[in-house]
Amino acid sequence: xxxxxxxxxxxxxxxxxxxxxxxxxxxxxxxxxxxxxxxxxxxxxxxxxxxxxxxxxxxxxxxxxxxxxxxxxxxxxxxxxxxxxxxxxxxxxxxxxxxxxxxxxxxxxxxxxxxxxxxxxxxxxxxxxxxxxxxxxxxxxxxxxxxxxxxxxxxxxxxxxxxxxxxxxxxxxxxxxxxxxxxxxxxxxxxxxxxxxxxxxxxxxxxxxxxxxxxxxxxxxxxxxxxxxxxxxxxxxxxxxxxxxxxxxxxxxxxxxxxxxxxxxxxxxxxxxxxxxxxxxxxxxxxxxxxxxxxxxxxxxxxxxxxxx
Numbered sequence: 001x002x003x004x005x006x007x008x009x010x011x012x013x014x015x016x017x018x019x020x021x022x023x024x025x026x027x028x029x030x031x032x033x034x035x036x037x038x039x040x041x042x043x044x045x046x047x048x049x050x051x052x053x054x055x056x057x058x059x060x061x062x063x064x065x066x067x068x069x070x071x072x073x074x075x076x077x078x079x080x081x082x083x084x085x086x087x088x089x090x091x092x093x094x095x096x097x098x099x100x101x102x103x104x105x106x107x108x109x110x111x112x113x114x115x116x117x118x119x120x121x122x123x124x125x126x127x128x129x130x131x132x133x134x135x136x137x138x139x140x141x142x143x144x145x146x147x148x149x150x151x152x153x154x155x156x157x158x159x160x161x162x163x164x165x166x167x168x169x170x171x172x173x174x175x176x177x178x179x180x181x182x183x184x185x186x187x188x189x190x191x192x193x194x195x196x197x198x199x200x201x202x203x204x205x206x207x208x209x210x211x212x213x214x215x216x217x218x219x220x221x222x223x224x225x226x227x228x229x230x231x232x233x234x235x236x237x238x239x240x241x242x243x244x245x246x247x248x249x250x251x252x253x254x255x256x257x258x259x260x261x262x263x264x265x266x267x268x269x270x271x272x273x274x275x276x277x278x279x280x281x282x283x284x285x286x287x288x289x290x291x292x293x294x295x296x297x298x299x300x301x302x303x304x305x306x307x308x309x
Contacts (some may be wrong), residue, residue, distance in 0.1 A: 014115050016157035017145040019094075021110040028103040029081030036077055036129040037183035037227050065105025072124035072140075073181075078102060079130045082149065086137055088123035095139040097128065099152060109152040115141055117179070125181040125225070129191070134206045136191045140179035142223065144193065146206055156209025164197040166220055173197070174223055181225030196223035 038044045053061070069087050076085045083100040089112070096112035117123055117140060128137045135149045142160035147153060161174045174197050185192045190212065191204040200215040 014113060014141070014143060014159065016113050016139075016143045016159060017111055017147065017154040018113045019111070020152060020154070021112070022152075023107045023109055024101075026081070026108055027101050027106065030102045031081075032078065032102075033080075034076070034078040035131065036185065037075075037127045038229075042229055067100065067105055067107070070123060071119070072122040074124035075127045077128040077130045077135075079149065080132070082108070084128045084130055084135055084149070086124045086126060086128065086139065088117065088140060090119070090123075093117070095124070095141075095143065097135065097137050097145070097147065097152075099149075111145070111147050111152050111154060113143070115139065115143065117141065121178055123179065125179055127183045129184045129186045131186050131189070131206075133189070134186060134191075136184045136186055136206065138180050138182060138184050138193065140175075142175045142180045142195070144184070144191075144204075146191065146204075146209065155206075158204070158209065158211075160193070160195040160197075160223075164195040164199055164202075166197050169220065176223060176225060178225070180223070181227075182223060183227040185228045185230070187230065192228050194223065194226075194228055196221050201228070 032048050033040055034046070036042075039046060041047075069085070070089055072086075072088060074086045076083045078084075081102050083102050085098055085100075087096045087098050088094070089096055092112075093114055093116055094112045095115050096110050098110050099108045100106065101108060123140050125140065126138050128135050130149055133149070134146055134155070136144065136146045138144050138160075144158040144160060146155045146157070148155060165174045174195055182194060186206060189206045191206055192201065193204065194201045196217065197220065198214075198217060200217040200221065202214050203212045204210070205212055
């Protein structure tokens with residue numbers, strides 16, 4: 001009904017990041033950044049001091065530059081005068097990480113690979129995560145690659161479908177029906193990803209591509225479209241919270257991925273929120289009992305114990 005082409009079996013043979021096109025040189029480097037999903041501070045707020053116009057004439061705002069992209073919902077990441085975006089080229093049947101000049105819109109390079117997909121409400125859905133040293137992406141079929149943000153050199157890759165899928169089981173599928181919508185996160189040179197299947201979450205060394213830790217997934221929860229977010233409670237970095245299917249996972253230990261809290265979404269939140277409320281009151285009153293409440297939060301039941309609560 002939406003004029004999709006006939007469905008054909010999709011090949012499982014994918015050489016992630018195999019191709020590279022150098023298209024131009026970098027020009028003027030503009031300031032400003034939006035290095036990952038929800039911006040630099042993960043609050044969806046731009047701290048740029050540029051004054052915004054409250055109205056325009058009938059011609060609208062001046063278009064500085066524009067480019068053509070494939071169908072999808074992906075968004076750009078911006079750092080050091082460069083714009084990075086995932087784009088699926090339907091004619092080439094290729095998933096592409098494209099790098100543009102923020103100043104001129106000139107395309108500088110493309111890192112891409114062949115991957116067969118059927119049109120399903122568009123293709124690309126994720127935003128790259130960029131630092132001074134790395135760009136990490138997750139493609140529509142859960143193919144992860146890390147490249148150098150300046151040269152586009154491929155540093156490493158992971159096929160989440162092959163590595164974390166559980167063959168023969170519905171829950172063991174990695175890629176959601178409408179393709180991957182999870183945006184990767186880089187924290188202190190570690191890529192944090194929630195593949196589902198064989199592992200709830202994984203931590204990957206951005207320098208080597210080595211998987212440093214995996215969080216067990218005893219219920220074989222599938223990947224969702226939600227993205228991992230860092231949290232800070234009372235000045236303590238509590239790592240990440242992510243939604244997988246109907247579950248919420250509350251993470252504390254960045255270096256090991258050791259789980260400390262989990263359960264069905266409603267039950268988990270009801271169990272977590274009273275602790276957060278108490279901690280907030282303790283902070284306002286500056287009571288010595290604050291530390292005791294922090295210890296209570298650390299001892300919340302793990303995922304398996306909360307499964308049916």
